Structure formats: C-alpha cells, structure tokens
Amino acid sequence: MKKLKINEEELDFLKELINIGSGNAPAALEQLLNTSVVMEVPGVRIIKPAELSSLIGSLDKPVLGVKMSLVGDIKGDIFLIADDENKKALKDLAEKAAPGYGKIEPGSDMSAFEEISNIIVGVFTYSIHDFCGLNVYHTVQDSRTDVLMSLLDESIAARARGNTEFILIETLFQVDAKLKRNITVCLLLILAVDSLEVFAGSIKKVREKMLA
C-alpha cells in the first residue's frame, strides 16, 4: 500500500506555509464572530487514529465534524473536528455575534460552524494552491456530530483504501483580546491514495526551491 512519504522538515515547512497563508483568515473570523481573533497553526504531523484521543479526549464521545472534499490536482477529504468544549466555545461566540447563529441541533442551521470551517479549510487550500502551485479547491461543507471514528471511516475506506494515517493540522485561535480565550480545532486531511505522491512531491519541490 502506498504511504505518504513526507519527513518532519517537510511537515514543518507545510506548517509554515499554512501560517503564512492564513493571511486574511483572522480578519474574516473577526468579522464573523465579532471579536478579536489571532490564528496560529502550531503543528502539522502525521497521526494514527489511536493517537487522536490525546487531542480530542475520549474517542467514545461525540465531536463536531465538518467534512469537505478536495478536488483538483489532489483528491481527498478534509475534516474540521472540534470536541465538545471547543464546539461550545465557538457556539457561544457565534450566538453572541448573532443570536441563533450558533445552533447545532440536528437538522438546524449550522452555518456558523460551516462558515468557520470554510475559512480555515480555505487557508489550507489557498496555501497549497498559491505556494505549491497545485490546483486545489474544496467542496461545500457537510456537518455531523458523532463519535470521531464514525465520521472518518468512510473516507478512510473510500479515499485512502484503508490507510489509517492522516495529516493533522492543529489550529489554534485566541479570541477576545481581553479574555485571551483559546479555542483549538483540528483539521484532518485524508488524501486519496493516488494523490499521496503529488502532494508530497509538491511540498518537497517548493521547499527545495526556497532553500536553494
């Protein structure tokens, strides 16, 4: 089975690309949530499902998952995952910005979360698009709240053909300058098997070019 061949330095480089690419995202989030926002990607790494519990707590507990598919030069799915605590923090901010905006009950409007996901996933796709020269876009959002692995397993089977390694992009926001409240969400990237080489190759190429 094909695996993603990308080393620590290249992952660190990807992290820097995303941090640079985050550009206007905090401003968009500030406008959306009506509060100050500082955004940072503290880590990008390859992770296995069992290791996810260290990030989101018990794997038995429901989490919010917003799925978008990647189309273009690389294919796969990207999930924004927020545990209960961080989901609640985002919900409260969205509600404060516009009453009713943070509703998350099944079947209700999840637009605040979907817009937040759109901005954050946008940072990733724009970074890859602009810096690595890959023609990549994401589809519209699809949201569910459920146990983490149940949200991911179809993508693991359909896209990664059983390869259970993901690229984890931790995203940290510091919202509200006075309170300095931290909100952490995770982006999990599950690449299609056919896209592994393209993705890793483009990161290598652009890194070598910049180091030269």
Add this chain to the structure above:
Amino acid sequence: MTKKSKNIIEVSMGEGEVALHPYILTSAGLGSCVVAALYDTRRRIGGMAHIMIPKYSGSSNNGRYAYADMAIKKLLREMQCKGAKLPDIVAKVAGGAKMFSYDDGGESIGEQIVAGVRTHLRKKGIQVTGVDTGGSRGRSVKFYLDTGRMVVKTLGREDKVI
C-alpha cells in the same frame, strides 16, 4: 491494536478477535464500517471482525479482517480452531451507515460491506439472527459472549439489543 482490560476486548478498525465466555468484544465509532459477529451458541465461543472495506484489491497493509470478502472466512477458521462447530454458529451484523454524502453515486461503502458480509454468511450457511445496519448515525457495539447478545449504542437513540 486490540486492547484487553478485565474481560473486555476492543476490536479496532480492520481487526478481528475470537474469545470465549465471559469475554465481551467491543468496537467503538462505527460509521460505514461494519462489525460481523459470529457466535457458537452451544460452546459460547464468539468472534467479531471490524470490517472497513468491501473487497480485497490485491495490495494492502491491512489484515484480512479489514475486508468483507475475507473477514468471515478468517473469523470462522479462528473460531473452529477454538472448537466452534459451523452448525451451531449464528451471526449478528451492525454498522454500515452513510455519515456524509460522497459524490460517487451507487451504493455507499457501508451498504457494499453489509451486502458482502451477508453474501459470505449465506455461502457458509450461517443464519443471521440480529441486524442493525444503515442510517446516518455512528454506532458502538458490545458483543457479550455469555449469551451472544449484542448491544448497539447510537447517538440520540436508545440502546438496541440484537
């Protein structure tokens, strides 16, 4: 990795396990994945596979339990090694949800796995005595080898015993 604590054995994605009464086999976070559980009603020997892919495609790092077309055969063989007899074995199947929309048309991965599992059970002449499949919610299961009952937990729904 399959974790063992007290009498509980966790069967992770792509894995399978066979045990005897009084063990409980569990799997958490089933979306499109399917658990196929076999139980020898006389000897109280049970096995469960956490299947993630409908068909083996030739090259993979996953074990045989990951594939619907191989898992039943392997589970049955492992159970028979522990003394189970085919005429006394029944099956339970859970999982196979469609959590998100994928624009690939046709049957979902979950539906394909469920269909594959049922085909292979039929081929072996194993009766299915409990099913909880489909829908759009994740599931967690506990398979009790004292009685062969399976308790299915689904978010926002009462536990279902199959």
